Amino acid sequence: MIFEGQSIQCRLHPTGIAEVCFDNQKESVNKFDRDTLEELNKVISLLKDNSDVKAAMVTSGKPVFIVGADITEFLSLFALPREELMQWIVEANAIFSGFENLPFPTAAAINGVALGGGMEMCLSCDLRVASTNAQVGLPETKLGLIPGFGGTTRLPRVIGADNAFEWIAGGKPSKPEAALKVGAVDAVVDGESLFEATERMLIEAIKDKIDWKGRRAEKTGPLQLNKIEATMSFMTSKAYIAGQAGPHYPAPVKAVEAIEKGAGQPLADAIKFEHEAFADVAQSPQASSLIQLFLNDQVLKKKAKQASMAKNVDVKAATVLGAGIMGGGIAYQSASRGVPAIMKDIRQEALEQGMNEAIKLFGKGVKYGKISTEKMAQGIASIKPTLSYDEIKHTNIVVEAVVENPKVKEAVLKEVEEMMPEDAIICSNTSTISIDRLASALKRPEKFCGMHFFNPVHKMPLVEVIRGKDTSEETIASVVAYASAMGKSPVVVNDCPGFFVNRVLFPYFGGFTKLLRDGADFQQVDKIMSKKFGWPMGPAYLLDVVGMDTGKHAAEVMAEGFPDRMSKEEKDAIDVMFEHDRYGQKNGKGFYVYGTDKKGKPTKEADPKAYEILKEVCAETKDFSDDEIIARTMLPMIIETIRCFEEGIIASPAEGDMALIYGLGFPPFRGGVFKYVDDNGMQAIVDLANKYKHLGKAYEPTEGMVAMAKENKTFYNA
């Protein structure tokens, strides 16, 4: 044994090949944390001067190769002063370069996931052999970063600049065959032959039958592009990548710029541009938000795992009541993840529509190569449309998604409870009706909770699991586990009007309608809130998508629940739109008008009639600054979100932020409301709220906020 560490073990084989095996003794996966880097450094110094070593092979003792750098170390590392961060980058990179410059051939035997730092380890080797189970790639831009262990500089030298742009800017992992095609790996073999195949290659290299020195010289030299090619390639790629990523996500363009700056230079000099660019993005607010989001997602995953242990009902088959927009979507989602669903409605026509929608979605899966035709057939066959209750007792969960009418829901829930086995769970997908109110109609309220999906179900990752006062923890755990099995990200919230997501969305709409009242132009507001703040769409467009009838109804429920902050004395824009039958997308007219162009593509245009109608409740149009538009719409949402945390509606800022991102599309680069408040500082938010408090209670900061500002506290640990 040459080296025996916690993360790396190194032994010399009789062939003269030193096997550098990553096999983390403390965890189930290999990753690059500070300790692992230190161990790798030690291994390199032991190998360098060992004359018995003729070659080195990097292997893994785990099912994965190396999953990447340890993201839990990032935030504290990136918070260091820039010089200290730069020093760490330079030192860490010296280790990868040290491995690259070993005086003998090196190879990676990639048996599984090799992403980020894992792939960068492979790129430091002369040769790369992947098993058919491998997955390789550089996903750093998804975290607002660029590959910083040499990947930005080495990858274009291995697979060419254009391919590298695609890999780095796209951040998607590649399958071994695709990696082989571009030359990111040199061979693909089955898992069992991986060691031997890599060993054979190294033996050839030791005998100089493989020109490893030539390959190394090419990788460590300047990028192989002539000046004209380079100018064209960089110019077009930068424009394209900037367009794809959008202005709020600068990392992909930063990566291309770093590659461009270093293109004409040998790797040792070119990599310095990578270091600088890495430090820039690592200390950007976007990276901080995206990394926090990744960590928050881990919190959700951990909770889902715990729920899976604590559940008392393992959902094997589900009943969905209602085959409408939501019921159809829920049945499809369940079936597509292997849980068969009975879809019950009172109208044959609705069942047919629900099935057609499901068939369309399965068809798309086949078209885009996500599922096989067999899986599609299985999936479709596992949704059973029916007008009768006959077979529902053979399922162990009911998800009710009938019309949003408390009387209808109460009657339906009561009826199905009688038919279901005693241990079955019943959920409602209501968007506004109190879970406690619905539970009061039931004999087993402990077996009842809310399961609030978002539209469209197959696309929106969030499911709010709503705990009523009598819901048992086992029921919550079982529903969380079912939602996870459906491929969703469940967040548990306590019952209150609007639950969490709608409770914080409606104050935002309230802020929007007050802005219109005071003379703002809805198109201008939409533009600022989408382009500048980063929402997928502005509030006027969102109201058109939600539907003015639904919006008006939900606003009334919210006003009843929280009259001090959400009720209004006068009519607002939503009311007049509703009164003029402008329901939004569902009937083709709302704030905007909707149609199709000559090619059948959907269109959305501003409509002078909408402005006419709005005159009834809006002042003459006047200019508002971008900051004012953002403050007046966002403050009520921010304050209500914080109230939800103070009242225990959500359990943690992490879960609140994920619910906002997964349920509403809150801009990921801002990390959610809690992250946004932390980044701006609570004092600044409180000051801003005080500036607008004449607009009503929705703008008044809570006592908790004022105290946090005074004590300079944050929601997340800095």
Ligand SMILES: NC(=O)c1ccc[n+]([C@@H]2O[C@H](COP(=O)([O-])OP(=O)(O)OC[C@H]3O[C@@H](n4cnc5c(N)ncnc54)[C@H](O)[C@@H]3O)[C@@H](O)[C@H]2O)c1
């Ligand atoms: N549409 C959304 O964006 C959205 C989002 C989240 C939650 N929700 C909630 O989901 C529920 C359903 O909404 P939707 O948009 O799918 O409505 P929808 O009108 O499209 O569908 C409701 C379906 O329920 C059926 N139905 C009525 N009474 C029934 C009964 N007794 N048994 C079985 N089926 C019955 C109707 O025939 C209809 O097909 C509502 O509670 C709504 O608030 C809707």
